[in-house]
Amino acid sequence: xxxxxxxxxLPVLIITVLIITAAALAFFVLLPIxxxxxxxxxxxxxxxxxxxxxxxxxxxxxxKNEWIYKIEIDRKxxxxxxxxxxxxxxxxxxxxxxxKEIEGDDxxxxxxxxxxxxxxxVASSKNIDGGKDETDAIMELSIPGSVTRIDPAAFSGMNxxxxxxxxxxxxxxxxxxxxxxxxxSSVILPEKMNTFACSAFLACPSLxxxxxxxxxxxxxxxxxxIINKKKKALLWVASGKKNANxxxxxxxxxxxxxxxxxxxxxxxxKTVKTIEKDGLTSIYINKVFVSKNSRYFAxxxxxxxxxxxxxxxxxxxxxxxxxxxxxxxxxxxSDNSIAGxxxxxxxxxxxxxxxxxxxxxxxxxxxxxxVYFLGKKPPKIVKAAPSGYHSLPVFCxxxxxxxxxKTYINWYMKNKCYDDIKSLTEMSDKKRxxxxxxxxxxxxxxxxxxxxxxxxxxxxTSSTDSQR
Numbered sequence: 001x002x003x004x005x006x007x008x009x010l011p012v013l014i015i016t017v018l019i020i021t022a023a024a025l026a027f028f029v030l031l032p033i034x035x036x037x038x039x040x041x042x043x044x045x046x047x048x049x050x051x052x053x054x055x056x057x058x059x060x061x062x063x064k065n066e067w068i069y070k071i072e073i074d075r076k077x078x079x080x081x082x083x084x085x086x087x088x089x090x091x092x093x094x095x096x097x098x099x100k101e102i103e104g105d106d107x108x109x110x111x112x113x114x115x116x117x118x119x120x121x122v123a124s125s126k127n128i129d130g131g132k133d134e135t136d137a138i139m140e141l142s143i144p145g146s147v148t149r150i151d152p153a154a155f156s157g158m159n160x161x162x163x164x165x166x167x168x169x170x171x172x173x174x175x176x177x178x179x180x181x182x183x184x185s186s187v188i189l190p191e192k193m194n195t196f197a198c199s200a201f202l203a204c205p206s207l208x209x210x211x212x213x214x215x216x217x218x219x220x221x222x223x224x225x226i227i228n229k230k231k232k233a234l235l236w237v238a239s240g241k242k243n244a245n246x247x248x249x250x251x252x253x254x255x256x257x258x259x260x261x262x263x264x265x266x267x268x269x270k271t272v273k274t275i276e277k278d279g280l281t282s283i284y285i286n287k288v289f290v291s292k293n294s295r296y297f298a299x300x301x302x303x304x305x306x307x308x309x310x311x312x313x314x315x316x317x318x319x320x321x322x323x324x325x326x327x328x329x330x331x332x333x334s335d336n337s338i339a340g341x342x343x344x345x346x347x348x349x350x351x352x353x354x355x356x357x358x359x360x361x362x363x364x365x366x367x368x369x370x371v372y373f374l375g376k377k378p379p380k381i382v383k384a385a386p387s388g389y390h391s392l393p394v395f396c397x398x399x400x401x402x403x404x405x406k407t408y409i410n411w412y413m414k415n416k417c418y419d420d421i422k423s424l425t426e427m428s429d430k431k432r433x434x435x436x437x438x439x440x441x442x443x444x445x446x447x448x449x450x451x452x453x454x455x456x457x458x459x460x461t462s463s464t465d466s467q468r
Contacts, residue, residue: 052077067095073134086144097151114153122153129180131157208240237261253279270294277335285339300326332359349439350375370397378411394420
């Protein structure tokens with residue numbers, strides 16, 4: 001019996017060994033080929049002239065693919081239409097755009113430094129999109145279907161470009177690909193795109209017509225919104241849309257989905273369950289509405305809050321810089337969005353009982369002048385802010401209810417923020433009553449003419465002034 005079992009096991013072992021050996025041999029044979037296909041002969045540059053354009057390219061190590069990394073424009077010739085060639089010699093053009101592989105790392109360049117395909121510097125943090133007179137002549141762009149990779153910022157600064165159809169084989173639409181293309185209004189996205197950078201069309205204010213075939217497995221486009229099919233998550237909003245009605249069915253608004261948007265009003269459908277940090281952060285948004293049938297969010301005054309915890313999710317600053325937290329909000333959290341203008345004046349009602357981490361460090365509070373706490377008892381700091389951040393509003397004037405000055409001083413000192421405020425002052429009962437009424441209101445009247453400020457105190461000040 002044992003002999004028969006041995007006879008059965010032996011062939012299985014032999015077959016297993018043969019399979020492992022064959023796989024190992026295949027791996028070592030294919031590895032050099034795979035490595036070679038990832039490398040480029042950077043020092044061996046080919047120059048190809050066609051009309052007003054000169055294309056600079058390099059070949060991969062298999063001598064089959066071509067990477068066009070730079071295009072020069074002859075200003076004496078007609079450069080209205082840029083038709084990128086499919087072939088350079090016998091090689092197929094598969095990659096477009098500048099990369100640090102070309103020049104190597106320069107310690108003097110920051111992480112934001114890039115170049116477009118026209119060899120112009122691009123740095124969005126400095127509002128440099130790489131546009132120049134030569135590229136302003138280009139009104140049409142044709143990219144061959146053989147291209148599978150477009151590097152970051154490749155076509156940024158093409159101010160007169162009106163429309164573009166991206167090759168179906170491009171899988172990753174990288175950051176700032178068309179940054180600062182002022183007149184770009186129509187785009188056809190790649191069929192095989194599976195990764196999308198929200199800044200791909202940064203500062204393209206005219207872009208409203210965005211199309212994507214239903215064959216795409218990862219994303220769908222509905223009325224200018226790019227949505228992840230599987231996650232039902234809103235990734236991006238076409239910048240040319242003025243009224244953003246988030247499509248029904250969307251469950252999540254991801255971080256920075258509206259960063260590129262110029263929409264002034266947003267409608268949140270009942271299907272939205274999650275709004276990530278900065279999901280609706282935008283300087284243009286001045287109105288946010290929530291479906292009355294939503295089980296997850298509600299709106300009051302300038303605020304959208306989640307129904308379960310009554311935590312602030314979205315706040316819209318008034319045109320005069322005043323942000324009044326609605327009296328339905330009980331908790332401030334760091335995962336919020338601030339829409340509209342920079343916040344100059346912050347009003348915190350007594351309903352706010354706690355703050356988590358950097359909850360008080362709402363986005364764009366860098367210019368905060370004053371904060372009004374309406375509760376006689378300060379909110380509880382559930383979790384301290386990480387190193388380098390403050391748990392409470394700082395670098396501003398602080399106003400508190402009459403008779404509560406000592407309580408708030410101790411609160412600030414306990415959270416190690418007292419030395420970083422300009423002053424701490426008691427407000428009058430009349431002023432507090434007025435602000436409580438504003439916090440309880442469901443609508444906030446915008447000032448019609450001049451910017452107004454809330455005058456605050458009736459007693460002396462204390463605390464140490466601090467330089468910003």
